Amino acid sequence: MKDRDKLRDYEWLLQRLYQRIPPKSGSAELEIPEPEMIQIGSKVIVRNFRRIAEKLKRDPYIVARYLLKEMGTGGKYEEESGHLTLDSQIRRDTIMKFLKMFEKTYIRCPTCMSIDTRLEKREKERIWFLVCEACGAEQPVKPI
Ligand SMILES: [Zn+2]
Structure with a gap:
């Protein structure tokens, strides 16, 4: 194999590798x-x-x-x-x-799309909030 071909192969491999790594942010797909x-x-x-x-x-x-x-x-x-x-x-x-x-x-946080969130019940559990641990946003949600 010529060096030039080797290099091309290496770049191709790198590209494939990057495509397989999921994004690091919390806005990742929730499986x-x-x-x-x-x-x-x-x-x-x-x-x-x-x-x-x-x-x-x-x-x-x-x-x-x-x-x-x-x-x-x-x-x-x-x-x-x-x-x-x-x-x-x-x-x-x-x-x-x-x-x-x-x-x-x-x-999912509507502000930053993170899935690092939690549900918080307030006012004697009558009011629910979706609280984002990534950006700190709080979103009122309908109690279930
Ligand atoms: Zn957020």
Whole structure:
């Protein structure tokens, strides 16, 4: 191999490397795990729900309450198993769609787009804020 070709290869490799490194800022993509679902009769169980909530860094009860309300279905989260049981046939892509909406409102900072945020309940839990740990912005959000 000629030196010039070697150099070209090196640049190509570097370029590939840079493309693979995610941006360092907190505005990185939030990778929501795919819901692992099983169907039992007319119910659907999301087996990895606790893991999904952990990835979102939110209380699983809050995420569950949001999903049930927004999707208009009954169901419940069980702490022991980490499962979310839904009382109706809900498709995986529907759950993903609502998880992304949850991310948009209750996780991602609207000011700097960071996902390093937390939910704070104030005024006897009547008023909720999305507080950003990256830029300090506070955004009132609808209580769930
Ligand atoms: Zn922010």
